[in-house]
Amino acid sequence: MNFELSDDIKALQAKVRRFITEEVMPMESDSRQTPHGPTEALRDELVASARKHGLLTLHASQEMGGAGLSHVAKAVIFEEAGYSPLGPTAMNIHAPDEGNVHLMDVVASEEQKERWLRPMVEGKTRSCFAMTEPAPGAGSDPSMLETTAVRDGDDYVINGEKWFITGAKGASFAIIMAKTEDGNATMFLTDTSRPGFIVERLMDVMDSCFTGGHGVVRFENLRVPATNILGELGKGFRYAQIRLAPARLTHCMRWLGAAQRAHDEACQYARTRQSFGKRLGEHQGVGFMLADNEMDMLTTRLSILHCAWVLDKGERGNRESSMAKVISSEAIWRVIDRSVQILGGQGVSSENIVERIFKDARGFRIYDGPNEVHRMSLARKIIAREADKAER
Structure with missing residues (x-):
């Protein structure tokens, strides 16, 4: 490497x-x-x-x-x-446009690219990705998908409810994950202006960095032409993997930048603020936090680059992206939390950008799969690998 x-x-x-x-x-x-x-x-x-x-x-x-x-x-x-x-x-x-651009670049037909992808790349439109559902529907376990798509002539009729749909309000189109009559998941493209696509409300969440917020969306007899299937019928979960591995890695990249900003703010404060007769950063407790920040960011950066290198080789990178997501989300949270502590009162006030970064970043340990689910997946792969070794 x-x-x-x-x-x-x-x-x-x-x-x-x-x-x-x-x-x-x-x-x-x-x-x-x-x-x-x-x-x-x-x-x-x-x-x-x-x-x-x-x-x-x-x-x-x-x-x-x-x-x-x-x-x-x-x-x-x-x-x-x-x-x-x-x-x-x-x-x-x-997100979610970044991941949707990648997914559609790989899966969409040429007609679909010209209709939906190109305007999004040009910054003229926004999109949303509608997969997560309220209980008992799909959340961390996508196999619990409840939204249905039933064939009716040349259309599919979609019914169901989604929530935590980032960017839903104001999105021009959506990619909807729905279960077809054979029980398999399929992705559908639809304009959000079609009858039956209803943004019921926006959810009040900690972060405030996503245009369009996080919405609760209901599909009420939403008619989608069969030609709007993204990719092939029944391959929704397979396509989700095409989207999720690179998209979760780009989350890591962006949040690393936010952590660097928080650290820089903390460094500036520690360098200039006087406390008990010397600069704040000269106190060992503060200096150690700054040192730990730098080590956490180096670890994060290297894990991101390693996964990116794997993806650039043409490999799926699912295992590597899971590890990078867990390492990154937990390390950057430590960096931001320490930075808040160093900044003291400023760190919990909107007077400083770090307070905003703190609120925005907390969800990263949940977005794109809770860290516990990634650990569970990694554990299964480790056990399977060791079992394979034992059989040789």
């Missing part, structure tokens, strides 16, 4: 860093930020700025107008974007 960056990627990294610092961070105090994320007007302004600087949707394929970044290159660029809570929104690399 050689993670030495090419000159092109180094130049792009520097360009993104300047963009975030000069164009995005000054917008962090903009009043058009709500408990349910940036308003559409603020998002549009940020996206226009990224477009002007040639930094919009860089992860998309070149055929769709992106830069076709490798996974290792994304690790570098997405971390830089994550340095501001608004950075991923500005560059159109935030």
Whole structure:
């Protein structure tokens, strides 16, 4: 493994860093930020700025107008974007659109790409991914899928309820996971303007970085043409894996950038704040926290780069992405939590960006599969591997 960056990627990294610092961070105090994320007007302004600087949707394929970044290159660029809570929104690399771009690039038909993918890559539209359901439906266990899709002539009629659907309010289209009559899961594309697609409400959650918030969505006899099936009938769970491994890794990349921002804020405070006759950072308790932050971020960065390297080799990377997700989400949480502690009163006040990062980041240990589920999956694979060894 050689993670030495090419000159092109180094130049792009520097360009993104300047963009975030000069164009995005000054917008962090903009009043058009709500408990349910940036308003559409603020998002549009940020996206226009990224477009002007040639930094919009860089992860998309070149055929769709992106830069076709490798996974290792994304690790570098997405971390830089994550340095501001608004950075991923500005560059159109935030969830769920980022993962949907990757999924549709691989699975969608050419007609579907032109109708739904290209406008999303151009930053003109947003999407949502509707899979998670209230109990007793699918959550951490996708096999509990309750939403149904029944064939009726040339259409499928979809009924069910989803929740925690990120970006649902204001999304132009959705990818819906539903169970067909044979019991298998299928993905469907639909415009959200169709009758029967109902955003019932937005959920009040800790984070506020996703445009469109997290919605409760109901499908009431929603008619979707059979031509809107994404990929092939009955292969929804297989396609979910195409989306989830790279998408959970990009979460790690973005949150690492947020952790770096929190650490930098804590370092600045520790360097300048006087306490008991010396700088705060000269006190061993604070200095040790800063040292632990750097070690946690190095561990996170290396696990991300390793998984990205595996994906760039064309491997599935499910095991590696599970490990990277658990390592990253827990390490960055320690970094952010320590940074809050170092900042003291400022760390729990909206006077400092770290308070916002703290609230935004807590969900990462749950998003894209709770860490306990990833550990359970890894444990099964470990036992299966050891059993295979014993049989040889």
